[in-house]
Amino acid sequence: MQQERDEWIAITGCNGYIGGQTVLEFKRLGYKILGIDRNQATGAWLQEHIDSFIPGDYVNGMFLHQLRQLKPVAFIHVAGESLVGPSVLDPSKYYINNVGGTSRLLSALNTIGFKGTFVFSSSAAVYSDTDPTQNQTIRETFETIPPSPYGMSKLMAEKVIEDCAKAYGFNAIALRYFNACGADKEVRHGQVKSATHLIAKVMNALINKEVFTLNGIDYNTPDGTCVRDYLHVEDIAKAHRVAYELGKTFKPGQFDYFNLGTGKGYSIKEIISTIERHTNKQLLVHKGPRRPGDPGRLVASSKKIESTAGWKADNSSLDNIIRTSWAWYNSQRFKDYA
Numbered sequence: 001m002q003q004e005r006d007e008w009i010a011i012t013g014c015n016g017y018i019g020g021q022t023v024l025e026f027k028r029l030g031y032k033i034l035g036i037d038r039n040q041a042t043g044a045w046l047q048e049h050i051d052s053f054i055p056g057d058y059v060n061g062m063f064l065h066q067l068r069q070l071k072p073v074a075f076i077h078v079a080g081e082s083l084v085g086p087s088v089l090d091p092s093k094y095y096i097n098n099v100g101g102t103s104r105l106l107s108a109l110n111t112i113g114f115k116g117t118f119v120f121s122s123s124a125a126v127y128s129d130t131d132p133t134q135n136q137t138i139r140e141t142f143e144t145i146p147p148s149p150y151g152m153s154k155l156m157a158e159k160v161i162e163d164c165a166k167a168y169g170f171n172a173i174a175l176r177y178f179n180a181c182g183a184d185k186e187v188r189h190g191q192v193k194s195a196t197h198l199i200a201k202v203m204n205a206l207i208n209k210e211v212f213t214l215n216g217i218d219y220n221t222p223d224g225t226c227v228r229d230y231l232h233v234e235d236i237a238k239a240h241r242v243a244y245e246l247g248k249t250f251k252p253g254q255f256d257y258f259n260l261g262t263g264k265g266y267s268i269k270e271i272i273s274t275i276e277r278h279t280n281k282q283l284l285v286h287k288g289p290r291r292p293g294d295p296g297r298l299v300a301s302s303k304k305i306e307s308t309a310g311w312k313a314d315n316s317s318l319d320n321i322i323r324t325s326w327a328w329y330n331s332q333r334f335k336d337y338a
Contacts, residue, residue: 003030009244010034012056012105013079018121018180018236020046020189022076024102025237034072036063037079046189058105068114074244075114075212076120077105080157083196087150088292098153099160106164117247118172119240120161122257124229125151126176137263137301140176148293153285160253171250173243175236178300179262182321183233183328190233190328197231199321202272203329206281214268216290225268227297229261232315232324236260239311246309261300262313271318278322 009026013019014035022031027049035046040057047053052070054063055208056079080098081087087094109118127138128145146152158174165172181199183190191200204211216225239260250256266274272283304309328334 005030006033007032007074008032008051008070009073009074009076010036010067010070011076011078012036014050014053014079015039015046016078017189017195018177018233019076019078019193021077021184021233021237022078022240023049024184024189025234025241026076029241032070034066034070042153049262058101058108064108064112067108067114070087072114072116074117074119074120074247075105075109076119076240076244077102080121081150081153084125084148084150085190085291087148087153088263091149094149094153095156098150099156102157103160106160106168109170110164111169114168115170115252117244117250118161118165118170118245119243120158120172120174122158122174122176122301124176124178124259124261126155126158127151127294127298129271132268137261137299139187139257139301140257140304147295150293158257165255166253169252171247171252172255173247174255174257175239175243176257176259176300177236178229178231178259178298180233180236181230181325182234182315183324185234185315185324186335187327188329190325190334193334198228198268198271199275199325200329202275202283203279203325206275206279206283207329209284211284211286212272213288214272215288216294217287218290221267221296223267223269226294227265227267227299229263229265229299230271230316230318230321231261231300231313231319234315235313238314239305242305242309242311258305258308259300259302260305260313261302262316263299263301265297265299266318274318275322275326278319279326
């Protein structure tokens with residue numbers, strides 16, 4: 001770890017998968033961490049890396065008091081609901097938490113006169129499907145027509161942030177992640193047992209000798225299954241830090257958004273095959289229907305953030321993603337997670 005700095009970085013969702021890895025990234029560079037999370041149990045070991053913690057209510061007196069005292073130079077806003085399928089079944093939950101929660105946080109920041117950098121955890125789900133036959137990578141100029149309430153809630157939150165940045169005088173960056181995966185290379189942190197992302201579900205099924213349900217085999221893709229761009233969580237954490245550094249060069253009120261991905265797409269069948277090869281285990285597969293709101297293909301172009309800020313997905317080879325994930329799911333720390 002580098003020499004300790006005086007600057008405080010506030011991270012919402014600090015006990016979660018991406019938030020926790022972001023804590024480790026900023027702490028590695030010597031920043032002081034203000035952690036904010038409604039869940040105090042999951043990832044409790046992270047508390048040794050967090051200098052001050054607030055249970056996640058953006059309008060209580062403790063929250064505003066801590067902000068006034070610590071004066072964080074940046075807010076990394078990772079907290080929120082994050083699943084496509086459940087958002088179709090319960091849209092209001094996603095709008096209340098992702099749009100309403102973000103609005104309440106921004107109102108609190110305005111109350112204390114925050115003028116730093118606000119980095120928002122957005123999503124590739126803001127984009128509509130692309131034509132699989134064209135082998136396109138999605139650029140920031142592509143049309144945003146989210147096919148799910150989750151994607152729409154992220155797009156709406158981006159607009160709220162843009163308007164508030166302009167009105168309140170802070171600068172802001174939205175990072176549109178593609179599929180987050182992998183685990184900390186030192187096996188300190190990863191996804192919880194209840195995670196529903198593809199690689200987590202496949203590995204849990206292998207470890208527990210359960211049947212894996214493959215949702216959708218009739219997409220207009222080469223093998224009929226969804227194609228996604230898989231991004232290691234360490235590269236996402238690094239992007240938060242890079243975005244903060246970029247934000248320091250912005251003018252007050254300036255807002256921008258960037259894709260985060262590798263530019264390579266893998267189908268669900270390709271992911272399963274790679275995991276089976278790496279683990280030397282055979283997955284039991286049941287073919288199920290499509291999940292509501294799932295596009296067939298989402299692959300990123302990250303040229304904008306690469307050229308603007310120098311960020312690259314250095315840790316996101318598929319082999320590294322699978323290797324670190326498998327190490328995590330077989331670790332004692334994972335077994336201790338909720």
